Amino acid sequence: MTDVISSREPLTVRVANVHLRHVVAVSAVLGGIGGAVLVPAVTGDDAGGVLVSAVFVVFACALPAAWRASASHHRLTVDAAGLRMAGPIGDRWTVTWRELGRVTFSYSRPDLSQPRRGHPVQPPKAELVLSPASPDFRDAHPEMEDLAEEVSGEPGFAYSLPLGSLQRSVGPIDDALSAFAGGIYVRDGREIPRGLRRPWAVVASVALALAFWVPAMGYAALPGGADPADIAMGSFWTAVVLAWLVRVWTGGPMAIGFMKFTATFIGGAFLAVILLLAGMGVGDGDTRSDDLQRYGFGVLLSAGLLLSGLLLGRADVREWCEARAQGR
Structure with missing residues (x-):
């Protein structure tokens, strides 16, 4: 509901x-x-x-x-009077609700998958289609001719306005059209849920990723001393990782999709390598107690990173992320 x-x-x-x-x-x-x-x-x-x-x-x-x-300085306004597209030097076009027989707002779900060969990530779609109430609409609005297109199975023209870059405004646009154009508004897309709280899986995933990164950076930096180049590069990558985790925390679809893939892959690869090395050392009989402790610590961190990626594949994470990405 x-x-x-x-x-x-x-x-x-x-x-x-x-x-x-x-x-x-x-x-x-x-x-x-x-x-x-x-x-x-x-x-x-x-x-x-x-x-x-x-x-x-x-x-x-x-x-x-x-x-x-x-950048484009066009602005779309939805209010009680109708729809208005304003440009840098004034209104580009204005349409009242009385002139329209139907307003269709089509939008797709954000794609959280990662690009693969033959399966590229599909950019999210958002499109506003205005169907005139009268054939006289085209003559009354020549300024909208670049938006006109024929619709199969229906007489006359419809006016299509692509809004693919406005994913964060999908929810607010849906709200505004429902409020002002309720009698003629048709939603072509899922009903976006409201008020979803951040899933516990996102909190746990970010914490596990940090638990992997901080010791890994410390282990890489401490033995090398205070070399300025290493410190600068380590600081840069730490800032990149922190910025990415902030985007995961706030529900960024690209950040969550990328982390779901990379954390699962890297965590699984590290875990397999550490277990293999530990098994080889134990089999040779030359593994010391300190080595076992390091292997055990590495297994815990790698398993945590693997788990952080798997947690982001949960259905509640996807639903929350999609709602956040579309302005809810």
Whole structure:
């Protein structure tokens, strides 16, 4: 069951192919790589490394500015009067509910799988289709001609507005259409659940992944001393892992899908290798008590990482993640 929609507040969403948060994420990665390259370059007096670092930093700073200059500034508004698409210099088109016989909002479920040969990840679909109530609609709205398309089995034209990049607005758009266009609104997609709490499996998965990463980084860094290059690179990858785990914690579909695959694969591979080495050592009779303790510790950490990936495959995690990804 879902809650009854009581709000009739107008909704305005930005229609853009690339959102600012994606640009910021890429810029942060480029800036992190630049910083990781800069530290060993400065300490080692390497002019070439400084130049490479500067290139990464320049790209990191330039991306947000380029996005702001080139991104679409169109906004879709849904309110009591109808639908309105506004551009940088004013309204591009406006349609009232009285002019429409049907409004269909089609959307698919987010794909949490990983790309495989012959089975690429399908981008989520979201599309608004406006079916006019009168044949005169086309003459009344020549500014919408680029959206017109013939519909098989039906007379006249429908007007299709792809909204694939607005996955986080799917839930709010559904709410607004249900509130303002209830008599003509047709939902073509599953009803998105509301108010789902973060599953315990997500909490456990993030904790297990951290329990693997922190000792692994400590084991790799401590024996090598305080080499600036190692510290910089370790700090960079730790920041990347933490950022990825934050996205898992908040329900990012790509982050959860990637972690489900990589944690299961890496955890299983580490577990198999450690068990194989331990078995070979015990069979040779030259395994000491300290070695057994290290093997046991490695088995626990690897099994935990494997479990963290398996937990993200649960049905309740998928349902929560999909709802979060679509604005609920």
